[in-house]
Amino acid sequence: QVQLVQSGAEVKKPGAPVKVSCKASGYTFTSYYLHWVRQAPGQGLEWMGIINPSGGITTYAQKFQGRVTMTRDTSTSTVYMELSSLTYEDTAVYFCARVTFGSSGYYFDYWGQGTLVTVSS
């Protein structure tokens, strides 16, 4: 069965970077794009960007450009999301999600369990 398993919770100081991993299993890793979505406490879902595991091509939401880097390791079927220069507003649960293309657009059919990143001094 398809599974996306993320790394554990992190506590970081303001200004530090954080790197979250998402290990995929149960399907061909390079056949599906993976996205990152975050959710601040009590807030809605916010799209961060996408990575194509096949070629490593990325597209980032404008809000995060220059501060986020998404990479992948095909040998371990793992994608990574690194966010730099953390501020208190980056405290959130970060999700990876697999995407399936539909007739007009795409949707998230599988999600990781989420990784809580807390920014605290």
Place this chain on the structure above:
Amino acid sequence: QSVLTQPPSVSGAPGQRVTISCTGSSSNIGAGYDVHWYQQLPGTAPKLLIYESNNRPSGVPDRFAGSKSGTSASLAITGLQAEDEADYYCQSYDSSQSGVVFGGGTKLTVL
């Protein structure tokens, strides 16, 4: 401020029918991009509920139904059950932002 607009909350008694709206614009829903819906139970990851406006993944009860018209979409839940109490999000693609957009979420309370 979310690109897609949802009511913050809706409520209904067990057995009743509720609807959740999702209003977009000419650069997303109005441009013909599909709308998808997710259910998020407290402390868990979102779960795909409706895809491509009106399709249910395997395992989702037919009490859940989606529709789309013009620049808006709706999620209807009939025969409300206590287990339906959750947050619901709509999602689409926006050409002006060149990326995925979500609604702000709607909290469903089963009275």
